[in-house]
Amino acid sequence: MIDQGFNFSIDMLVDEHPGGLPALLDWVISNSTSTCPRNTSAPECCCAHSSCRDSEAYAHRGYHCKCSHGYQGNPYIIDGCYVPIFIYRYHECRSPDIYPCYGNCKNKPGGYDCDCLEGFKGNATLLKGCEDFGDRMIITLEDLQKATNNFDRTRQVGAGGHGIVFEGIIGLNVVAIKKSKIVVQREISEFINEVTILSQVNHRNVVKLLGCCLETEVPLLVYEFISNGTLYHHLHIKGPVSLSWDDRLRIALEVARALSYLHSASSMPIYHRDIKSANILLDDSLTAKVSDFGASKYTPVERSEITTTIQGTIGYLDPMYYYTGRLTDKSDVFSFGVLLVELLTRKKPIADMFDNGDNLISYFIKLLSKGNLVDILDPQVKMEEGGEVHEVATLAAICTKLKGDERPSMREVEMTLENIVLKKGPSCRGNTSLCRPDENGNSALQTLIEGVTTKASRQYSMELEMLSSSFPR
DSSP states (O other): OTTOOOOOOGGGGSOOSTTOOOOOOOOOBOOSSOSOOSSSOOTTOOSTTEEEEEOSGGGGOOEEEEEOTTOEEOTTSTTOEEOOHHHHTOOGGGOTTTSOOSSEEEEETTEEEEEOOTTEEEOTTSTTOEEEGGGOSBOOHHHHHHHTTTTOGGGEEEEOSSEEEEEEEETTEEEEEEEESSOOHHHHHHHHHHHHHHTTOOOTTBOOEEEEEOSSSSOEEEEEOOTTOBHHHHHTOSSSOOSOHHHHHHHHHHHHHHHHIIIIISSSOEEOSOOOGGGEEEOTTOOEEEOOOTTOEEOOTTOSEEEOOOOSOTTTSOHHHHHHOEEEHHHHHHHHHHHHHHHHHOOOTTTOOOGGGOOHHHHHHHHHHTTOGGGTSOHHHHHHOOSOHHHHHHHHHHHTOSSGGGSOOHHHHHHHHHHHHHTOSSSOOSOSTTTOBOTTSOBHHHHTTTTHHHHHHHHHHHHHHHHHSOOOO
């Protein structure tokens, strides 16, 4: 009888045959379980567009078959459920007020599918129901393989001593994916260290970590994509013209702001340990983003220094840290001072050597102390600067002094550069130790350059010894 039926009428309730009582029967399928089979389909539901439903009759002691949503007919026979003609003509995706979808909507017979956009997860039928991958720290390896076409070489945008950087697209975001070249415990530790630090840092001049993948031996790190290369690339391109002096000065200030934040404004002080032009990224508007925190260190608030294994880049490395292993905030200050010299001269701290074997910093300070700074300045800077170069050069000299306690803090450096850039009144406002005038009316910034020459030979001989040493990095 499963393929037969009858038409019900209210007249059937009229007793036309004495001794007989009309009845309307309902029934369910019952077996040993009396419920729909678990993890398999009910054999009685023969149609592909049908499903098993536990019956509400007889205290759920059975089940029955029902055509899927949008279908009608007989679910107990093959191809018994069909889509009515009026539904074929209906397109749910064209009626978002009735059938909301905030992702990819795809119409199908009997209904529609609504999925989150690629790179998002959740319920796309709800407003804000899909979660952007940028709000999740853990990203799957499958997502990263799709984003980079399985790490295709054409997607490679950079490479360093530790890893390769790929450009990828996840959802609506262009990202940079950092993949380690080698698998050693040090690399694993540095990648995990970078995740730990950057996940707690939020500053416009620090590259933003979007997430990581923990499915590989060395974690893969996913950052915001910074499209304009590194400061090193812009400074050392071939040709007479590089970044304008105004841009260089602003970039220096932005890096100083980031370091000042890391040293004092974050919940626990962070020492970067590898400030150099190759670790300063620039976006389309030439805004600086400090990157590469693999060597960075947290420092307890109550401690001003920590003893640690030497890490950094020769030419930028604080000589006192190199010899003692004691890392302080002034170690980053030294590296920043080298960066200032690089911005002023367009010379490379390690590659360019000068008279008598001097390296960049030693030669720069000797010329500054003799009043011959113009001999080493980038010609473009000489043409574009408006009288503030000597002050910036002096600041660089103070930042690279041999003794750490004679260097300013990054907050003082930031304030000094802020004054120079803003050009509001005198460059020293009297609110930092660098700018506070002494009894003769001279500021520390104006007088600290004195005496540099007498100590220079000690500092530079140490640096030359460092250059001749074998040092991994």
